[in-house]
Amino acid sequence: MEKSAKNKTVLKESVVVDIATKIKSAYKTYVLEHGKQPASVFQFSKINGMTEDVFYQHYNSFGALEKVLWKEFMDETLSKLHGDAVYRQYTVREKLLSFYYTWIEVLKTNRSFVLYTLNLINPKEGSPEVLKLFKREFLIYVNELLIEGKETEEIMNRPLISSKYDDGLWLQLLFVLRFWHKDESQGFEKTDAAIEKAVNLSFDLMGRSPLDTMFDFAKFVYQNK
Amino acid sequence: MKEQSSIPTSKVQRASRFIKTGAKVGGNYIKHYSKKVFNPEMGREELDKDNAADIYESLSELKGSALKVAQMMSMDKNLLPKAYSDKFSMAQYSAPPLSYPLVVKTFQQIFGKNPLALFDSFTKNAVNAASIGQVHQATLGDKKLAVKVQYPGIAAAISSDLKLVRPIAVRILNINERDLDLYMGEVEVKLHEETDYELELRRSVEISEACAHIDGLIFPKYYPQFSGNRVITMDWLDGQHMRDFLLTNPSQEVRNGIGQSLWDFYDFQIHTLKQVHADPHPGNFLFHHDGTLGIIDFGCVKVIPEHFYTNYFKLIRQDVLGMDNELKRIFNELDFLTESDTPEQRTFFTAIFIEMITMLGKPFHVNEFDFGDDTYFKEVAELGERISNSKEFRASKTARGSKHGLYINRTYFGLYNMLNELGAKINTKKPEWLEVLV
Structure with a gap:
């Protein structure tokens, strides 16, 4: 996580990659902690401090x-x-x-x-x-x-x-x-x-x-x- | 070496492997008796040979503990017809190896590195099979190393393997099942110990350091930094197995020298260290023409309990054989005789045990003993045969002898047999307290 935060400032392209990576690891953490999928993409995005459409830019669904x-x-x-x-x-x-x-x-x-x-x-x-x-x-x-x-x-x-x-x-x-x-x-x-x-x-x-x-x-x- | 193409997996498969053997052995008997009708001259030896081949084949495909039992059986030559022991001693040299990627994986798990990252070179195929693992050759700088890698899941398979071996062991060893159970526990414990490579490493270092002063012995150096729970790394020892060595016709002097080193090695372990390399099969010894002997594999070490030691070795003292009460006490202590014996049984077995002890203790009763003397071994074998064929012995369902004796007897059997094959004349050293009345 720390690493991705640092990299964000580097290049535009790597920022995109980093958001995808961030979503993936946040999702894994959520699933492991709760034992189930988040209730909605909206809720998941909110917890992770981003808007829904950022998620949808990368993935269609969980x-x-x-x-x-x-x-x-x-x-x-x-x-x-x-x-x-x-x-x-x-x-x-x-x-x-x-x-x-x-x-x-x-x-x-x-x-x-x-x-x-x-x-x-x-x-x-x-x-x-x-x-x-x-x-x-x-x-x-x-x-x-x-x-x-x-x-x-x-x-x-x-x-x-x-x-x-x-x-x-x-x-x-x-x-x-x-x-x-x-x-x-x-x-x-x-x-x-x-x-x-x-x-x-x-x-x-x-x-x-x-x-x-x-x-x-x-x-x-x-x-x- | 060709890699084994398939290994029986589940218990069902393992069991069916044994059933197959059972069926084949049965078939061999039928073959034997039908041939015998036409040719009464035909000896048992051919039958034994057929059986041995089939049993060996199925045991070696199972590997691990079953192979270990095959090895143990091959040690007790006097218990087994010659054909069995010839075939089984092959088990001591080779069993098919497992794949290289698995070796790499094991290394990754233990060291976090590939073999080639640890060593300068590492053979992709096993150069030798140990009973529960395989040996690869590696080099590091100018050093040649032997790296022993254990098969996965061996420890878990031991108990179920032993259950499968049991009926076959009953059959070929001609031991009643209760006798067998008494000892199976001891065997199981020892086999589990053998899968513990960390323990083996500690013992190897300990015993080889303690015995380093004995003339003519060479021990490999062990490398704890390249060892772990399923890998042991040691110096590579050159040398020949006994059979190949003997084919080169070594001089009597060299034979005697090596034999003496062997004797001293066991004498020191048993009487001073009170723990002994209890796996004296020829695969663990490497012979050299300069009269030195390399010793490897401390997987099977028997620690001798004090109580057993005092009683057991007292029997070697010639004077004890004359003391009736003392003998009786020792026989009871060592479970040779039990409470439930009838007076007739007591008399019978006391006589037998005295005869056995006199016979087996013979090398201890003189200062120099010629193990090359085949008549002695023939006498031992005949005595064994006579006892096991006697009515009283067969009728007795009681297990006799302390379980600690199992590995000690096996050790002496192994030692005597090796010395016999070497044809060595030995100065039979022993501790002072055993010297009485010699």
Whole structure:
């Protein structure tokens, strides 16, 4: 907060950015303190000493704001990953593992807020509204990984199925998220184990397996009978 | 080393892994007996080999505490047929590793830095597997380091793992379940201690400093600044595992020297420190051709209670074997005999224990003992076999022997076996109060 107050005097452009940041952190604080959304944008703006239209310049609604907050978890994760020199040398499997570990770390610093939004989501829902922007970013990221994985042959190209890999990985992400949500082990150690196992499983399923050999064999026999 | 492709997760999966083993072992018996119909010559050894392979396979996929039990079983060679112990001793060298990003994460958690920010180099893949973690090699300046990283969630898995191992242990060890329960508690406590790397670091430093004066021993230096609750950093020790070392045909003199260092190491820990490195499996010792011995891994340390110490080691004194009342007292103190024993049982077990003690105490009753003498080990094995096959022994449902004896016996078993494999002739030093009447 202090920092943003100081920066305000610098440049016009950064002032705009700072107001958005300020709204976001004020919103998070409000939600954490009250356990629910503010009654109205008007009330929220008033508490924070600004007019309603300043809020609307940046966000259409509280829901839209929450979506952006989630998307930023993704941005932060990716920028951390790309800032790590070792990341580029990883295999695709390791990249995804590394993504999860970094992402959970990011979520951890925002755990209360994350739990607040997760508690509002129906656990059966495959694509919760609040995760919409986040999901879009995740799918872009994961599809890059999939392409790379197919190049390195860590991932098999299979007719019909391989176009669904990204959906599968999204479900896996939801699994990890829910596991972490419920995890009570010290330092979330069990989540670490869950990530390790889930990613290994998905890559074993996507990688070359006896089924591919079997399919290949069956095709050969069929074509040559 | 190939990374493990999948690890059974939930208890259900772990359980199904064991059921699979059970089914396979059952199948091996069927195979054995159907083959035997046609070929009566076929020995049990082949059957044991099949079983051992299947059990090992499933234990090593489970890792952690189950692997630990596999290791313990492989120590007690006399309890296990040879094929089991051969296969299980593989468990002491390798288990599939976990991913590098998780290692990085663990470092981030403990040090707030990546491995490469702490060290000049750090191997991406594990170079070695410890039973509940894996070892990476690192360098810092001109120093070569070994960095042990623990798997996440191990501590939580121990208790449920032990419950799963139990039925299999009953089966292959041929111990009744009540006997087993008495000791399972002790094993559980020890396994939990092993997951506490901070404790291990303290003990490693303490014991290796206390034993530094013993000739021929090399201990790594430990680095508390690069260690935490799931990471331990120490100097990298070169050297060969015993089996590889023996293949190079070291001279008798070198064997004796190393054997003597080993003996002195245990003698000092047991009688002076009263706490002992209770994990004497070959993976923890690194052999060198100049006759020195590197010792690592103080994860499993047994602190010996005074009451147990006095009674247990008194049995080694030859003169005590002649004193009926004193013997009776000690047997009661150490829970060898219990209140509920019938007079016949008392006589039977007293005789057995005297025979066992005489046999196992033999190296202590002379000043120099040749552990290379296979006839001695054969006698021990035969005695073990005879006892476990005897009607009275099998009929008795009572657990015998103090639980403290579990790790002490294991330590001596391990020590004797290593000395035997080394074929070393040892000056069996002991404290003065045990020298009586030698």
